[in-house]
Amino acid sequence: DAKTTQPNSMESNEEEPVHLPCNHSTISGTDYIHWYRQLPSQGPEYVIHGLTSNVNNRMASLAIAEDRKSSTLILHRATLRDAAVYYCILSNTGNQFYFGTGTSLTVIP
């Protein structure tokens, strides 16, 4: 199972953009990059996913490096409700998802 590396924690000021990095140097050509976030006492919530091209949705943007060995989740304007643990995960052809420890995002008012 391909592994990802994320910083343990990050801080952001409210209403400013947040860039959450993820390294996945052993990614294979068919692995999708997924991002999930988890609020306390809740199950993880899907945020966004992509393969090669950058992706945008109502929650966030995903920027994927040209060599696909890294990616960045972008929250355009952080709110207090965005404080959560963010997981970057690679999914293989069998749709198996292996979570790491994620990045704990603190949003400062």
Added chain:
Amino acid sequence: EAEVAQSPRYKITEKSQAVAFWCDPISGHATLYWYRQILGQGPELLVQFQDESVVDDSQLPKDRFSAERLKGVDSTLKIQPAELGDSAMYLCASSLEAASNSPLHFGNGTRLTVT
């Protein structure tokens, strides 16, 4: 929006007792997952079903854990006997298909405390 249902929400049991968790995935979702999450860690995959068949149970402690999805819809995860180290959040997730671009949808989990 459809949700993954899990019950019970909380469970306290004594060690050596049996305990069971239930999950009802989103209607039409063929793939179902059970994860265990210890406090402060990321979720750990225990078992993955495609319809009623087990796709991956390599991380399931089979001496005490069992999982079934008899009709390919809802699923039960059982622990017998429970040990103190089994205290954790047990999460169920489903996806439309076993394809790498099919997102997971999680329930809110069952918090198990073994005393």
